Amino acid sequence: MKINVSSEIGELEGVIVHTPGKEVENMTPQNAERALYSDILNLSVASKEYIQFKKVLKKVATVFEVSDLLKTVLSDQESKRTLITKICEKENVPEIIDYLLEQTPNDLAKQLIEGVPLIEVNLTKYLSDERYELQPLHNFFFTRDASVSINNKVLIGKLANQVREREALIMESIFNSSKLFQTKTLNPNLDLSAPKITIEGGDILIAREDIILVGIGERTTPQGIDFLIEYFKQTKRKVNIIAQVLPRKPESFIHLDMVFTLLDTNKCLIYSPVILNNHAYEAVQISIDNGKVKSINEELSLIESLSKLGMDLEPI
Template sequence: MKINIPSETATLHGVIVHSPGHEVSLVNPSLKEELLFDDIIFESDARYEHLDMLKIFNAAMPSDGEVFEILDLAEECFQSEDVKAEFIELMIKELPFENIHTIEKDLLSLEPKSFVRFIAEGSLGERNFNLHPAPNLLFTRDLAAVVGNMIILSRAAKEARAREFLLMRTIVRHHPLFEAVKNNTITVGGHQTIEGGDVLVAAENIVLIGMSERTSFSGLMGVAEQLLHHGVEHVLAVDIPKQRSSMHLDTIFTFADETECVVFPPSIEEKENNVVDLFSDGNFVQCRQCKSLEGTLEELTGKEFNFIKCGGEKRIDQFREQWTDGANLFALAPGVVVGYGRNTKTFQALIDHGYQHMNQYEFVEEFENRDLNPENDGKIAISFEGHELCRGRGGARCMTLPISRSHLS
């Protein structure tokens, strides 16, 4: 599989996900905020909803498309004892507060499947050694971002997600899937942070990065500089509210089509001078302040953009549906997006802008035995049930890490 993401909406060929496992059942309600959850999740229903989402993906993707489970990729890496030992050393170094060095020998003796279970669940069983679980594995988006044939390896802003980010680093370094591009990695160091939910590929030469509560200014600038030195012409730094409800740029802004976006108006349309265009003059990174995101995208692409309101026109609906990830849509192909069905006003807004609405069952029945062709089938907004998944505070884009997309031939 060719690792390449030319844009947010090019046809999906490969994506990394994680269906909720026992780790979500290990979240103690008294620790849920520390583990970045607003509520506890019922494992079996959340898993059922997630698997339904994957059925949509499989129906939409070309026959050679593939959905990868992140823990399966990790288990394949850990078939090598050297890779497992390297990962243990990485945890000891990067997570000194966890005292993992005290169980190093026990971890080395684990079979790959048991070792991966330890990473996800945090329990060593008979040794009575317990770390916090990693319930946020569900949100694979934040662990990395593929831009063209480059991979940004994220660095966690919160300790609760540190093991996940180290795991993704190991997969990129050692799994055969990434062999051709493992040297095309972009990283940040020190106390810099960046997370994949803040990175959106608007076009092959334009990347958006949100400066959020999870992506630091220094992390953004460090990644932007590296992108600009490797073929990207413009990085748009978007300053967004530093708050839980808008933890990443993709919680308030996502692409539905090449020039159509679903946005949370109070944080996008109603803000001015919150975008900085970063570009290179060949030697140094230059910058200019821009009045609006929509205007800047139109200026740089030469195309007219259409911003569709998350929640529709009413203010209360905009806030309610942004809270339940109405703006966090995931594009399967140009003009073909998927999101939580509970955001009815957002889906109505998409319908009003020419999208056909299909629920998960209608879409799978229609396309599981024939190829999706957006040029002929038109724009489609697909809804799926996510009442339990929604408790985790992340939508369809948050739960996906696309690694391969291609333009229609």
Template structure:
């Protein structure tokens, strides 16, 4: 069923996905608060709307799509859920005096306020808020639905976010997944307060294997939590970990340098994944779980580590052959593809050398606008990449995989 969490790969045919259409919350970001909001620039919503419409349009022609705000409004009909969400949100933003007012609002209004923020009104709140426009902060990053939680196997990994500005996303996802999808959740932060994980770093390679990035958003404690969790639940399990550089910001997650395209194909930022001289200091580690015993094995590079685990991957190189173009296109999420099925992916059109490399690798190149108009039928192609226009969305710091949380995929026969 499409409303049951079932994900055992990155590439099985997509049956359902969770999205958030960017709303006015992104217009509530200013040059002054952009850094706090985890952006390096502010976005133009009018341009974002057009780009996102094509992205969402492609997905809706392929699979069942859910919207975060719609599901949030649905679960807010439960008074206990509503009370817990409001009280926890207000506690996070230190505005407990707003609880009664927010609880008096209907579920659709409240769902919007929890996402778009609640504006300061003189006379309603204490003096210390008079310099703030929004007491309940807008969720500027919510359209990156991948990060705050990870749908994984038949459960939800509640990612312990590194920054307070994103913590409300956690409790929203938990409410949705536990009350709408009926899904168990686990949380690294409840095991160890310093543990950190984010969804862009967690790739479901296979039913017995995770690929994980270790960088500024997912730390060793977070990875250790996952190893300990699976140690007592799986007789044999593997975690392949790639250390990521702290800078530049485009290396924020593993899926910015590596994504699956098919059973035997991946997209990679070659200098890091093959570890050229510049990145030779970054560790690649295979964490092997075998009947309760955890063993660590160092690997020469990530691609070799994957092959040693039985993934015979023939890579497509982000940016093509030229090292400078590789850097330029990786910067704008050129390696960040999202699979609709085996050999069926979607990504940014702007990274044209990457799209050209996919074309050479046998992927039919389809334009998102044509798919949305109905002049091109994706279902007629065995292998394809849908290229959607993006000049404004990439400035937010993510691509197609970042903007999707898959709910259900069909099983892949390896």
């Protein structure tokens, strides 16, 4: 399948989802805060909702499950070793590399998502309060955060919280190692010169092929947007990035897609106290053309900025 996403409202050909599983069941009130939860997710309710969700998606598109894609990646020994090594080095557990390499693709895919239980090989681990060598990925059903399609490329998220870094490694491996998708990845995780970069897919909306909307807030930093600017400069294309500042608190504003969603060619759903309140939460338009930043200007609002670029939207 060729990746080419140039709109939030275009016709879908394929969707990657992760159906919540035992990693959600492993959530407790004690570890909820570390896992970025404000409440415990009811797995039985979520499972029923996902069945309905996928039934709808399957009527219009091919639905790919993360776990199935991951099993395919892990079936290749070189890809398996590369991914395991990256994960274990990132999470500082190199001693379990050999154990993970011994697992079958099915078992390993399950453990990388649901968590690897603590292996009590010494007294320190025996007495540890930790239950896992690798923590369960409680947030993985938010698949857009770890990777998002921008035109014919896939941006691998540099997630703001360490507990989610494995999600990005898994999605990078899927897009780089799987032969199902024709694309190349953009990976800010490889830019060691800018440690403050964080950028998550929930903050990125593709308004048009040449218009990218990005939220600045709790999960995406200005340095993350600078990474996108540098990429678009290299393409030599004419592109406009509109950066929308978001409230830092509460958590209902952590991503742009929580306050602004495109519904149709001429309609959008907004939270007006943020989107139409330029005095507190400004919108900034960055125009890029022929490898250079042509202008950076504050706008009256995100909607006004889109209007200037030929996208007139009725806010709802």
